[in-house]
Amino acid sequence: MKDVDGNHPIRPRATPVLQEFAGEGLRTLALAYKDLDEDYFHQWKRRHHEASTALEDREGRLDQLYEEVEKDLLLLGATAIEDKLQDGVPQTIEQLSKADIKIWVLTGDKQETAENIGYSCNLLQEEMNEIFTVSGNSPDAVREELRNARNAMKPDAVDSVFPSERSLVKGPKVLMDEEVNGEHGLVINGHSLAYALEHGMELEFLRTACMCKAVICCRVTPLQKAQVVELVKKYKRAVTLAIGDGANDVSMIKAAHIGVGISGQEGMQAVLSSDYSFAQFRFLQRLLLVHGRWSYLRMCKFLRYFFYKNFTFTFVHFWYGFFCGFSAQTVYDEWFITLYNLMYTALPVLGMGLFDQDVNDAWSFQHPRLYVPGQLNLYFSKRAFFKCALHSCYSSLVLFFIPYAAVQDTVRDDGRDVADYQSFALLTQTCLLFAVCIQLGLEMSYWTAVNTIFVLGSLTVYFAVTFTMYSNGMFLVLPSAFPFIGTGRNSLNQPNIWLTILLTSTLCVLPVVTYRFLLIQLCPTINDKVMFKVRQTKASPPPPTRRARIRRTSSRRSGYAFSHAQGYGDLVTSGWFLRRPAAPRPLGPAHAGRATTGFSPMGRSAGYSPTGRPQNAKAPGVEVTSLQMYRTISDAAL
Amino acid sequence: MASSYNAKEEDGHHSGAPAHGGAAAAAAKSKKPDNTAFKQQRLPAWQPILTAGTVLPAFFVIGLIFIPIGIGLFVTSNNIREFEVTATPTRDTSNVFMYYGLSNFYQNHRRYVKSRDDSQLYGDRSALTNPSKECEPYRMSDGQAIAPCGAIANSLFNDTLELYHIDSNGTRNTIPLVKKGIAWWTDKHVKFRNPGGNNNLTAAFRGTSKPVNWRKPVYDLDPSDPDNNGFINEDFIVWMRTAALPTFRKLYRIIQKKAVTTPTLPSGRYVLNISYNYPVLSFDGRKRMILSTISWMGGKNPFLGIAYITVGSICFFLGVVLLIIHHKYDTRNNSADIPN
Numbered sequence: 001m002k003d004v005d006g007n008h009p010i011r012p013r014a015t016p017v018l019q020e021f022a023g024e025g026l027r028t029l030a031l032a033y034k035d036l037d038e039d040y041f042h043q044w045k046r047r048h049h050e051a052s053t054a055l056e057d058r059e060g061r062l063d064q065l066y067e068e069v070e071k072d073l074l075l076l077g078a079t080a081i082e083d084k085l086q087d088g089v090p091q092t093i094e095q096l097s098k099a100d101i102k103i104w105v106l107t108g109d110k111q112e113t114a115e116n117i118g119y120s121c122n123l124l125q126e127e128m129n130e131i132f133t134v135s136g137n138s139p140d141a142v143r144e145e146l147r148n149a150r151n152a153m154k155p156d157a158v159d160s161v162f163p164s165e166r167s168l169v170k171g172p173k174v175l176m177d178e179e180v181n182g183e184h185g186l187v188i189n190g191h192s193l194a195y196a197l198e199h200g201m202e203l204e205f206l207r208t209a210c211m212c213k214a215v216i217c218c219r220v221t222p223l224q225k226a227q228v229v230e231l232v233k234k235y236k237r238a239v240t241l242a243i244g245d246g247a248n249d250v251s252m253i254k255a256a257h258i259g260v261g262i263s264g265q266e267g268m269q270a271v272l273s274s275d276y277s278f279a280q281f282r283f284l285q286r287l288l289l290v291h292g293r294w295s296y297l298r299m300c301k302f303l304r305y306f307f308y309k310n311f312t313f314t315f316v317h318f319w320y321g322f323f324c325g326f327s328a329q330t331v332y333d334e335w336f337i338t339l340y341n342l343m344y345t346a347l348p349v350l351g352m353g354l355f356d357q358d359v360n361d362a363w364s365f366q367h368p369r370l371y372v373p374g375q376l377n378l379y380f381s382k383r384a385f386f387k388c389a390l391h392s393c394y395s396s397l398v399l400f401f402i403p404y405a406a407v408q409d410t411v412r413d414d415g416r417d418v419a420d421y422q423s424f425a426l427l428t429q430t431c432l433l434f435a436v437c438i439q440l441g442l443e444m445s446y447w448t449a450v451n452t453i454f455v456l457g458s459l460t461v462y463f464a465v466t467f468t469m470y471s472n473g474m475f476l477v478l479p480s481a482f483p484f485i486g487t488g489r490n491s492l493n494q495p496n497i498w499l500t501i502l503l504t505s506t507l508c509v510l511p512v513v514t515y516r517f518l519l520i521q522l523c524p525t526i527n528d529k530v531m532f533k534v535r536q537t538k539a540s541p542p543p544p545t546r547r548a549r550i551r552r553t554s555s556r557r558s559g560y561a562f563s564h565a566q567g568y569g570d571l572v573t574s575g576w577f578l579r580r581p582a583a584p585r586p587l588g589p590a591h592a593g594r595a596t597t598g599f600s601p602m603g604r605s606a607g608y609s610p611t612g613r614p615q616n617a618k619a620p621g622v623e624v625t626s627l628q629m630y631r632t633i634s635d636a637a638l
Numbered sequence: 639m640a641s642s643y644n645a646k647e648e649d650g651h652h653s654g655a656p657a658h659g660g661a662a663a664a665a666a667k668s669k670k671p672d673n674t675a676f677k678q679q680r681l682p683a684w685q686p687i688l689t690a691g692t693v694l695p696a697f698f699v700i701g702l703i704f705i706p707i708g709i710g711l712f713v714t715s716n717n718i719r720e721f722e723v724t725a726t727p728t729r730d731t732s733n734v735f736m737y738y739g740l741s742n743f744y745q746n747h748r749r750y751v752k753s754r755d756d757s758q759l760y761g762d763r764s765a766l767t768n769p770s771k772e773c774e775p776y777r778m779s780d781g782q783a784i785a786p787c788g789a790i791a792n793s794l795f796n797d798t799l800e801l802y803h804i805d806s807n808g809t810r811n812t813i814p815l816v817k818k819g820i821a822w823w824t825d826k827h828v829k830f831r832n833p834g835g836n837n838n839l840t841a842a843f844r845g846t847s848k849p850v851n852w853r854k855p856v857y858d859l860d861p862s863d864p865d866n867n868g869f870i871n872e873d874f875i876v877w878m879r880t881a882a883l884p885t886f887r888k889l890y891r892i893i894q895k896k897a898v899t900t901p902t903l904p905s906g907r908y909v910l911n912i913s914y915n916y917p918v919l920s921f922d923g924r925k926r927m928i929l930s931t932i933s934w935m936g937g938k939n940p941f942l943g944i945a946y947i948t949v950g951s952i953c954f955f956l957g958v959v960l961l962i963i964h965h966k967y968d969t970r971n972n973s974a975d976i977p978n
Contacts, residue, residue: 294679323883327748355681405941408883415735415889415932416822417879421746424882447684472828479756480770486824496935496942499707503945506700510949514956517693521960521967531687 014078021080028080032073044069088282090122095285097122097213099368100375102238104215106225108248111135111189114218118185123214129182132212134196135189142195146208153180153211175206175235183213190219197227206231225252233257239375243284245270260284290361293371300379302353304388305443309345309436311389315396316428323404331400332429333422333484335469344433344462348440351454357446358527359534367530391512398507399435403427406500413494422484423491426466430492431501433462435508442512445531690964694957701954708946711935718938720930733895734902736815737928738795739887742921745790745880753789754878759869761831767845776849785846785856786869786878792849794877799890799927800911803904810909815891818866821875830875832868839868853915887928903929 014030021028036044044065051061093103103123107114111133118124124131132149136142186209188196196205209215217228225242229252233240242249242256247269253259254273261274262281271277276287320331330337336344364370373379403424412418437459444451467488468474475485491497520528671677686692744750752772757765766785769777773787784792801813834842839857848855859871866872876888895902910927918925930937 324746324748325744325884327744327746327750329746329748329751355679355683357679357683360680402945404883405945406939408885408939408941409739409887409937410939411735411737411887411889411930411932411937413932413934413936415733415892415930416820417876417881417889418936419882419886420879421751421882422879445685445687447686448681450681451683472824475828479760479762483756485829486822489824490822494936496711496939499711499935499942499946503704503942503949506704507949510700510953510956513688513693513696514960517688517690517960518963520688521690521963528687531685532689534685535687535689 010075010077014075018078018080021078028078030078031076033076034073036069085117085121086281088280088285090120092282092285093122095289095365095368099289099371101288101371102210102213102215104209104217104228106217106220106228106252108190108220109218111187111218114216115187118187118214118216123216124185125183127183128185128213131185131187132208133187134192136192136195139195139198139201142192143201143204145192146196146201146204149184149186150204150208150211153182153184153208154178173235174237175203175210178207178211180211184211185214185216186212187216187218190217190221190224193217193220193224193228197224197231202231203235206235210236222248222251225249226255228252229255241288243281260287285365286361289368289371290364293364293374294357296374297358297379298353298356300384301356301443302349303380304384305349305352305440307385308388308392308395308439309349310341311392312395312399312436313340313432315392316400316432319396319400331425332432333425335484336425336429336466339465343465344458345436345440346458347454348437348451348458351448351451352440352444355446355448355451356444359530363530363534367526369526370530372526394511395435395439395508398504399428399431402504402507403431403500406496406503410496412490416490418491418494418497422487423497426484426487426491427497427500430462431504433459434501434505438505438509439512442509442516690960690968694961694964697953697957697960701950701952701957704946704950704953708943708948708950710943711946712940712943714933714935715938715940715943718931718933720928720938731895731901732931734893735889735930735932736799736801736891736893737887737930738797738799738890739885739926739928740795740918741885741924741926743881743886743918743923744884745886746882746884750789751880754791755787756829759786759830759878761833761869763833766833766843779847779850782845782847784849785843786849786874790878790880791874792851794849794852794874795888796853796915797925798913798915801893802909802911804907804909805904806906813893813903813908816894817860817891818863818872819892820889821872822879825875825879826870826872830869830878832870836864836868836870839864843868890927893929 018028018030048062048065051058051065054061096103105114105118105123107117109117115124115131130152132145132152134142134145134149136145188205188209193205195201217224220228225248229240229242232238233256239258240256241258241260242252243260243262244250244253245262245264247267249261249270250273253261253270258276259274261268261270261272261277263271263277263279278284278287316331317328320329321327332340359367359370378384407419407424407427410419417423437455440455469482470484470486470488472485474482524532675681753774753776755765755770755773758769767783769783769785769787771777773784773789776784776789776792777787778784799815801815802810803813804810832839832842843855843857856871856874857868859868859874860866869875873890876890881888893902912927916925935942
């Protein structure tokens, strides 16, 4: 490259400027030009056409031609482009990792770029034992590298891919999680990935990758992104989520269980093909740790309770069968059976499914481990269903036999009948409703005004509707439809009826309370501990202020230049830019990066150096600059 | 990939790009959800958890409440005099109620319970001559509608019981048995009505036949008292109120109390005269007669008292056990060991 103007050489001025740009984390581009003679160009074009259609060594011949023409350019100047990571990306990734979510990055960037991004957003860490790089150019090389990585992580690992291959279980094989000592990272190139995703080696790759804490795949094509996601889906019992913002992420978003599109400058293709979309990557944290978790909790509570109330309702008839000649006579009034699910228990359970929370959103962020029960499918599984059925069985026994025994040979306080079918029906249905309402009260952990109104309102509605239907008026209108006339008035004014209801409800609920209390005392779950802590604090904590973010208006930050193989790689690795002369810089909005002018002893975000320079060595007069965050498209495989 | 300059602001406002979720499309129209407590799920709420401070006192309180209630019920039940068949002396000065009891009689069988016509029993004229299909096969007889139709009415209990007291002279005194006031007020005055009023029932029931197993037609149930004849006969009403369980008792007669100082049933020998009409042997049933006094909790039923005492004691005992467990294990339950 020659200088344009012989009198004023540009290169001596350009070089430090480029270095300065790169030091600030801008993507630098040097511009140069050259005049081409028209005849020469036509001839070159012809040769280029020949080379591009050659059958042998097409790549080599094209390279040669390019080399030939890209010579003796005249330097014009230097440009710099800023590209930055969105806000909150490192924190989000850190939180999600704490929630036992494995994060993989699938990017089309180069390896150095991807690695830098990995470091800058907390995915790869200094403390990691080792970062393995797989960049072999042949299947054997790739296999060798994967094996080596695996042996380094787990020296005594069994060679066969499925440790329990001898099992005779038919069906899709599932790769189990394996414990490794320490934290490792894996960086694999696109062309190596092409070999690794082949049928013979995919399990090998998956096994090695799953042993690592973080996986970065660089130079990945859109199709490979989808293939990686499908590989995880197929062989691991895990739920996958893919998040991306460009058209090249669409296949991956569609392949994953949950696809998330980030709407933005790159257009709406990712958004249109996704299940959820939002504008910033950091919203993923809220989506998963708050809304996803609440949704799972609500769904499971709703299901469990719904099964419980209906099983209890039904099993009572089973016991009554023994005493009514197995004639399928219902214990309850027919109207009650109609209105039970429709009116008396519909709104409370709906309210629970809509509003319930165990802890609020601030606490959910503070304790990402709360997310783990959802991953382990703890709240609604075959075991939980069986326990629910058992509980219903017990409740139905109490709800039938206590009224049965209490009503046996009993009369009213004026001697008249109270052991008739209609009074018995009213008694058992009232007991049932009280029992399931109290059970709902035990299930709910978030009593808003709406929920309270629903529960108390349903009980009130029950009594109102019952008394209306058992009134004289309704009977006179349709005698055959309302035969229960007078039952409410004649039985619910008896103290022993109410004492029976009290006894039944208490006896239904007592074992549940005992069992839950014992569980909380003897083996408290993370939820119990956090809820206990919330109660102790008695107020929602302020959001964590360990890193106060200042709203920047200036966009100049320090960081890395990463876009070219040649040129400034040395700059990056030299770490020169980390040390600046203590030139007076205006503080406040123009200040680069974090509020901390020093460095925080924990976390990545302040003053990290991927070159391995120790952070604690603060030389006098040197201002430590903090890290740039680059926006990237990442694939978070859970 | 990260090639274009990103002009996003901190809180995600876009300029010109159509938004989803929390981002605003333009300054004028924002799709951002309202920041109200309802929509942001921040409604004020009560968040109860099962701490030792709530559960243990609750257990003790329940125990302390249930046990006295149980004792009260048990004592009350014990004070109720009830005897079956053979008379024993009593000093009660309250009303004595006479019941007949049946065992192994499934008045709660589904087909049996359905087999009635409430419209007909209400006095509806059209239902009188055209009863509902539910009454089959006890609907028609001799070409005429049965009044009252159905299996429940057909199986009316028709034994008569008479009680005599043999006093010191040896004379046999009939004990007056009151046959009214044994059915529910709502049944007698609302649910059951004679067609066309209570007078001239013979004419009202013309064109209907008596139930198959009855000896007398319905308007002859109690000819001496028009207020107790026809459908509103109280024995009939009591029987029509089907029992819930296969062993039941139904109020037959009331022995009114006399003066305050005189016992209702003075000691001595009693004779019970039963006109044995009702056949129970065919279904292996049993009949019995019960004389009983009544308290605020109804008849003699010790179950509720015993149950309350039992549950109260269990509660109390559980409270103690949980208190011990809580003391032993609560030091472990520190919030400091939340994994983070």
